[in-house]
Amino acid sequence: MSMRHRLPVPPFTEETARLKVQLAEDAWNSRHPEKVALAYTEDSEWRNRDVFLNGRREIVAFLTEKWRKELGYRLRKELWACQGNRMAVRFEYEYHNAAGQWFRAYGNENWEFDEDGLMRKRYASINDLAIEEGERRISLE
Template sequence: MASDTAPRPPLPPFTAETARIKVKAAQDAWNTKDPQIVKGAYTPDSIWRNRDQFIKGTEEIVAFLTKKWERENGYRLRKELFAFTDNKIAVQFWYEWYDESGQWWRTYGLEDWTFAEDGRMRKRQMSGNDVKLADHERWFKEGVDVNEVPIEEKHW
């Protein structure tokens, strides 16, 4: 496993292909639900805005993600490239999870990422909304590849 200071290819400046690779690598890391794996993609002084919370540094990131995944059971995430420039990527995402009562939710949102030269993220801003789901409305059921689910506006 890469150390927390190792470069995280692909590196900026991004192309359409390398930006897509970066997005899917983030998706795969977050789907591990392991904060120690996820933190390696961020600079030690990385800053986040996650909804109404402001987070700085990898230790706060680990604490935030640990609490998140204790609450968000059955978490399964899909990210797609929305836009990119030399060192910035915007993604749209959808994830499903259930709470302590067994209620399923889908979170819809957008993220704005800025990268350091070594390919680690130095800024992440997330805006998201949670929508209650009935079991038959879920997209990311067990055994389904999140990348294969057709996401169309008619499903919103």
């Protein structure tokens, strides 16, 4: 294992996959783009809705802009399936825009990791639903 490993590493068991998903949830909820980007390979490939990204620099720029617009962001992730170095993850998150409109976003991600436990591919399909503040399910902790 090289010095750049990110535990846990593949092949994943259900237990280590659930841990990896929780670590990802915690990192994204920090809303620190540089911290989040460290979980991805230098040349990581992303599809996020209709946006295609390559590499950590693009990931940091994307997340910086995302969290500038998506205020009060809180995310929950759940392991759907895992095998070897791949995972399918279901998620939902809530946020509001500058005008105060709340949204809940639902989606699925497909993840592929390198041997050191860094994510090299992330493909996300996401749908947003406008909600009232009283309909929120995820607390801002």
